[in-house]
Amino acid sequence: MDYIKDKAPPVREDRLRACNAYGGSCNNLVDQSKKGCLNGIKRTFSQTQGCQLNLSLAILNTIRDAVVIVHGPLGCGGANLSVAGINKNFQQLRDSNARGLLWVNTNMGESEVINGGENNLRDAILYAEKEFRPSAIIIVNSCVPAIIGDDIDSVVEGVQGEIQAKIVPVHCEGFKTKIMASAYDAVYHGILRNLIPDLDAEVKSKQDNKNQLEELQEKYRISRTVNVLNVSSMSRIDEYELVRLLKALELKLNILPCYAHPEDFLKATEASLNVSICATHDDYFVEHLKTKYNIPYVLRTIPIGVKYTNRWILDIAKFFGIEEAAERFIAQETKLLEEALVPYRELFKGKRVMIGGGEIRVVANAELLTYLGLEVVGMRAYHYDQFADEMLDEVREGDRVPFNVATGQPFEQANLIANLKPDLYVGHVGGNGWAGKQGIPVLPIFHQSNIFLGYTGVFEFARRLARVLKNPSFNRNLGENTKLPYFKNWYEKDAFSYIDEGNG
Amino acid sequence: MSKFIERPRYLCTLGGAIATLKVLPRVIPIIHAAAGCGGNIANALHGASGYLGSGYCAGLALPSSNIYEKDIVFGGEERLTEQIATTLEVVDGDLYFVVTGCMVDIIGDDAVAVANRFHQEGKPVLGAETGGFKGNSYKGYDIVLSKLFTDFVEKNPVKKKNVVNLFGLVPIQDVFWKGNLNILKALLEKIGYEVNTFFGEGETLDNLKYAGAASLNIVVSDVYGIEPAKIFEEIHGVPYVIAPLPIGAAGTERFLRTVGEALGTKETIIEKVITEEKARYYSYIERLADVYNDLDFQRYSVVVADVNYAPAIARFLADDLGWLPELVMITDVLTDEEKQLVETRFQDFTSGIRPKLVFDTDTSNVSKHFNASWQKNNNDRYFDSFSPAFVLGSSLDRDFATSIGAPHLGVSYPLSNRVVLDRAYVGYRGALSLVEDIFGLLVGSR
Ligand code: SF4
Numbered sequence: 029m030d031y032i033k034d035k036a037p038p039v040r041e042d043r044l045r046a047c048n049a050y051g052g053s054c055n056n057l058v059d060q061s062k063k064g065c066l067n068g069i070k071r072t073f074s075q076t077q078g079c080q081l082n083l084s085l086a087i088l089n090t091i092r093d094a095v096v097i098v099h100g101p102l103g104c105g106g107a108n109l110s111v112a113g114i115n116k117n118f119q120q121l122r123d124s125n126a127r128g129l130l131w132v133n134t135n136m137g138e139s140e141v142i143n144g145g146e147n148n149l150r151d152a153i154l155y156a157e158k159e160f161r162p163s164a165i166i167i168v169n170s171c172v173p174a175i176i177g178d179d180i181d182s183v184v185e186g187v188q189g190e191i192q193a194k195i196v197p198v199h200c201e202g203f204k205t206k207i208m209a210s211a212y213d214a215v216y217h218g219i220l221r222n223l224i225p226d227l228d229a230e231v232k233s234k235q236d237n238k239n240q241l242e243e244l245q246e247k248y249r250i251s252r253t254v255n256v257l258n259v260s261s262m263s264r265i266d267e268y269e270l271v272r273l274l275k276a277l278e279l280k281l282n283i284l285p286c287y288a289h290p291e292d293f294l295k296a297t298e299a300s301l302n303v304s305i306c307a308t309h310d311d312y313f314v315e316h317l318k319t320k321y322n323i324p325y326v327l328r329t330i331p332i333g334v335k336y337t338n339r340w341i342l343d344i345a346k347f348f349g350i351e352e353a354a355e356r357f358i359a360q361e362t363k364l365l366e367e368a369l370v371p372y373r374e375l376f377k378g379k380r381v382m383i384g385g386g387e388i389r390v391v392a393n394a395e396l397l398t399y400l401g402l403e404v405v406g407m408r409a410y411h412y413d414q415f416a417d418e419m420l421d422e423v424r425e426g427d428r429v430p431f432n433v434a435t436g437q438p439f440e441q442a443n444l445i446a447n448l449k450p451d452l453y454v455g456h457v458g459g460n461g462w463a464g465k466q467g468i469p470v471l472p473i474f475h476q477s478n479i480f481l482g483y484t485g486v487f488e489f490a491r492r493l494a495r496v497l498k499n500p501s502f503n504r505n506l507g508e509n510t511k512l513p514y515f516k517n518w519y520e521k522d523a524f525s526y527i528d529e530g531n532g
Numbered sequence: 533m534s535k536f537i538e539r540p541r542y543l544c545t546l547g548g549a550i551a552t553l554k555v556l557p558r559v560i561p562i563i564h565a566a567a568g569c570g571g572n573i574a575n576a577l578h579g580a581s582g583y584l585g586s587g588y589c590a591g592l593a594l595p596s597s598n599i600y601e602k603d604i605v606f607g608g609e610e611r612l613t614e615q616i617a618t619t620l621e622v623v624d625g626d627l628y629f630v631v632t633g634c635m636v637d638i639i640g641d642d643a644v645a646v647a648n649r650f651h652q653e654g655k656p657v658l659g660a661e662t663g664g665f666k667g668n669s670y671k672g673y674d675i676v677l678s679k680l681f682t683d684f685v686e687k688n689p690v691k692k693k694n695v696v697n698l699f700g701l702v703p704i705q706d707v708f709w710k711g712n713l714n715i716l717k718a719l720l721e722k723i724g725y726e727v728n729t730f731f732g733e734g735e736t737l738d739n740l741k742y743a744g745a746a747s748l749n750i751v752v753s754d755v756y757g758i759e760p761a762k763i764f765e766e767i768h769g770v771p772y773v774i775a776p777l778p779i780g781a782a783g784t785e786r787f788l789r790t791v792g793e794a795l796g797t798k799e800t801i802i803e804k805v806i807t808e809e810k811a812r813y814y815s816y817i818e819r820l821a822d823v824y825n826d827l828d829f830q831r832y833s834v835v836v837a838d839v840n841y842a843p844a845i846a847r848f849l850a851d852d853l854g855w856l857p858e859l860v861m862i863t864d865v866l867t868d869e870e871k872q873l874v875e876t877r878f879q880d881f882t883s884g885i886r887p888k889l890v891f892d893t894d895t896s897n898v899s900k901h902f903n904a905s906w907q908k909n910n911n912d913r914y915f916d917s918f919s920p921a922f923v924l925g926s927s928l929d930r931d932f933a934t935s936i937g938a939p940h941l942g943v944s945y946p947l948s949n950r951v952v953l954d955r956a957y958v959g960y961r962g963a964l965s966l967v968e969d970i971f972g973l974l975v976g977s978r
Binding site: 073076128130133155439 | 547
């Protein structure tokens with residue numbers, strides 16, 4: 029894979045033949061995915077979702093000491109308004125001086141649509157530099173400049189010489205892809221092209237400046253360092269848990285890309301292994317680091333739940349040839365955890381649960397919930413691609429459990445909940461409120477103030493779950509007093525009635 | 533050419549249109565745009581307006597054609613037709629309103645014509661072009677209202693003397709809109725009128741449908757809702773009066789007199805209501821006599837808000853609380869004419885206070901204007917500092933407040949640091965809430 033010379037990465041429909049509309053059993057989904065026939069299925073009724081610009085911002089907004097320029101009309105990136113007051117606290121968990129989210133919208137109006145918005149963009153870049161003196165200026169390109177043909181790369185080239193900040197153009201116009209996760213590639217593409225140094229030049233300058241001993245020490249340090257790639261919805265305490273797990277194996281961590289400082293990416297090539305916690309999030313980045321810098325990677329699973337946390341640790345240990353130590357650590361951790369979980373198991377027994385979220389996380393959470401003694405009755409993922417095949421193939425009773433691939437689409441969820449009647453919904457942002465209005469308890473997964481990863485994550489998850497089940501009155505009351513916006517007969521139809529496979 | 537905006541406090545035209553439709557009872561917006569527009573807007577509307585929530589059929593439930601590259605190349609009208617038809621099957625509403633994003637307006641999809649075809653078949657479907665590049669949220673509000681006044685409000689040549697419509701207070705951009713409408717409605721009911729606000733508590737679409745029978749439109753804004761009011765007058769023959777947003781005793785008294793005069797209400801009725809309301813208001817305010825005077829609770833202040841709120845709050849601080857609002861920054865995009873008009877609102881405070889007024893869209897300029905209007909301490913032994921101070925603005929202005937060591941109350945969009953349900957700040961009653969919130973912060977930090 030080498031797309032780095034191109035201005036923009038390919039979209040996921042093309043690169044991964046990813047799918048965002050499916051309803052059927054897990055087994056059938058894996059079969060279809062392996063045959064590659066899920067691509068291009070559409071909905072005849074659809075609800076809104078995010079675009080790759082929105083999701084790109086979710087990652088880019090976390091970068092410290094950067095200014096984000098949204099190149100488009102005022103609304104694009106408007107969701108920043110909802111995180112503007114909160115983001116700073118999370119940044120400050122990494123650096124107490126962090127300034128929080130700073131952004132500029134180029135405010136393309138009628139005249140820019142006609143005459144082009146390149147001047148606005150240039151002005152905004154110069155302003156961002158002068159006003160904030162950031163380390164990086166990140167530009168996200170929205171639909172309008174893409175349609176009218178603004179050449180943002182030449183604006184960047186023209187202005188880079190005049191300013192100190194590194195400019196990072198990210199091509200993430202919404203209409204280009206139906207797969208929101210294309211954002212991950214767009215963001216990593218921008219980072220790879222603009223924040224990660226050219227390796228040859230780097231190595232040379234280092235050799236010039238260092239004596240032999242220093243060089244050996246450095247080599248050793250690198251040989252014990254891994255890059256762990258985080259995601260924007262992870263918490264700081266999640267990161268601490270991963271540090272704890274790998275420290276037990278005497279490894280050091282660089283944590284990237286979320287909440288990093290632009291300069292932290294300089295160090296991205298000073299590690300002996302890239303470790304992903306979510307293949308669908310990171311494959312583009314780790315593949316490129318492998319091709320360009322010869323850094324191998326681990327990309328198989330996510331450290332959620334006991335089974336996959338064990339697997340995650342073992343994959344890494346295998347690379348360093350320290351499996352025995354890892355096995356010992358795992359045995360000790362799982363024993364402690366099992367003991368701690370005993371008091372909760374009775375409460376969970378036989379409870380039926382539906383899960384929604386990113387494909388990898390959904391499957392890992394299904395494993396976790398089954399492990400805790402609940403019964404998984406349905407799963408929903410934002411999109412689906414080959415990276416989940418291995419894990420989904422392992423789902424028990426995969427022929428029976430329905431899987432819904434849907435970015436959002438709460439109407440399908442509402443139908444499934446009404447018919448499957450789960451006792452609990454476990455989901456990522458966007459669908460939880462709707463489930464709550466159907467009266468069932470909800471446990472949100474993944475947000476910036478809770479821990480979900482590793483063994484501590486399992487225990488904390490169980491603890492939260494017990495709390496939510498103990499008193500579901502709030503949602504029960506909601507269920508009795510609110511109505512979802514669908515006609516009654518919608519719930520009598522098949523949940524996947526509006527998925528048009530003929531189009532695939 | 534338009535200028536970039538640093539941390540804008542509004543969305544695009546489509547954002548304003550969706551906000552407006554989202555809070556109209558049982559109205560279902562149908563977005564004709566790329567998939568992300570609605571999601572992005574939904575996030576901003578929910579998370580930046582005191583946690584408004586998804587609503588009946590908004591948030592991620594917004595029906596949307598989710599067009600992408602192929603439709604942009606070949607045109608998206610077919611996809612829109614399909615989406616409207618399926619929405620009518622799945623989603624339970626009384627009125628379906630198609631709104632468009634930038635890209636479909638640019639490629640020339642005629643979404644309004646598609647909507648009209650459904651309308652002609654007797655389906656309750658309307659549509660308007662709301663491409664984001666046309667302007668900001670406020671523009672979206674004006675476009676949607678204008679369309680509703682033109683095509684949804686029923687013609688009625690017979691006017692009812694005691695019925696009025698009230699608008700101009702932009703839902704969600706005014707985070708407290710619903711509570712505010714309740715209060716204004718109750719006030720007008722007290723002087724003898726039935727009021728349609730369209731977005732208020734307990735109203736249905738019928739309030740909008742039969743609004744043509746009103747005898748006056750009251751526009752609670754110098755800038756927003758004016759265009760729709762003109763259209764209303766043209767089509768339904770109902771005149772309008774501009775009565776800016778009232779907060780507190782001084783502002784509300786003016787509001788009642790302005791409206792009373794336009795309606796030809798007997799002065800005695802207006803006077804009676806003012807006297808009663810004021811008496812109630814002061815029966816509570818009186819409680820502050822001790823704390824205000826024992827603890828010296830007069831404050832310098834800075835107000836950062838939109839063109840509806842800024843004059844109202846500044847007047848309240850100056851004329852009601854006896855504070856010193858020194859700097860007011862209005863963050864909207866305005867024409868020179870509109871700016872001039874708004875300036876006049878700051879010239880007749882009964883306290884004689886005249887805050888420095890600036891029009892600026894960029895968030896980090898708040899502190900620049902502040903530094904320009906209030907000298908910095910250059911290590912002088914004796915220095916007239918801007919202290920004690922208080923900042924009223926959006927959650928984007930919290931950092932500024934911190935930088936000058938002032939408490940901060942979020943009153944204008946975006947608000948992501950407080951939860952707002954039926955709180956209101958207008959009228960006499962709303963001012964009491966405002967006083968509770970302001971002084972609550974002052975005593976809370978003791
Ligand atoms: S216009 Fe395009 S980039 Fe902007 S929010 Fe909509 S889909 Fe996303």
